[in-house]
Amino acid sequence: MDFKIEYTWDSFPVSHEPVRIRLNPCDKGLKMEVSAPFFNDPPAPLGEPGKPFSELWNYEVVEAFFLNNTTEQYLEVELCPHRLEYFKPFSFNTLLGEEWKQPESDLWLIEKSDI
Structure with missing residues (x-):
C-alpha cells in the first residue's frame, strides 16, 4: 500500500517533492517505509539514535x-x-x-x- 503526502496539515500544497509512505506485510507484522526530502530544520535533537x-x-x-x-x-x-x-x-x-x-x-x- 503506497501513500503520498502532498498537502500540509492545513491543506496547503507542499513546496517540495511529496513524502512517500509504503506499508508492506512482513513476517513480524507490518513494515512502514518512508522516503522524504531531508531539510535538517531544525537540526537533530539530542536523543540517542x-x-x-x-x-x-x-x-x-x-x-x-x-x-x-x-x-x-x-x-x-x-x-x-x-x-x-x-x-x-x-x-x-x-x-x-x-x-x-x-x-x-x-x-x-x-x-x-x-x-
Missing part, C-alpha cells in the same frame, strides 16, 4: 496513525531522519482525558495482533 524520543513532533518527522476498529484503539508512529522514533498507543478514551501507556522502546514493527 534508535531509541524513543519524547516530543519528536517538534522536529522533522513523518507521522502515521493506525486504527484498530475492533478495539477502537489507534497507534501513533513518528519517524525521524535522525533515527529517532516515537510510538504511542491510544484508545478513544484518551481523547476524553484518560491515560495512555508507552510501549517498549525497541518496538519498530506493528505486530499482526495489534492491527
Whole structure:
C-alpha cells in the first residue's frame, strides 16, 4: 500500500517533492517505509539514535496513525531522519482525558495482533 503526502496539515500544497509512505506485510507484522526530502530544520535533537524520543513532533518527522476498529484503539508512529522514533498507543478514551501507556522502546514493527 503506497501513500503520498502532498498537502500540509492545513491543506496547503507542499513546496517540495511529496513524502512517500509504503506499508508492506512482513513476517513480524507490518513494515512502514518512508522516503522524504531531508531539510535538517531544525537540526537533530539530542536523543540517542534508535531509541524513543519524547516530543519528536517538534522536529522533522513523518507521522502515521493506525486504527484498530475492533478495539477502537489507534497507534501513533513518528519517524525521524535522525533515527529517532516515537510510538504511542491510544484508545478513544484518551481523547476524553484518560491515560495512555508507552510501549517498549525497541518496538519498530506493528505486530499482526495489534492491527
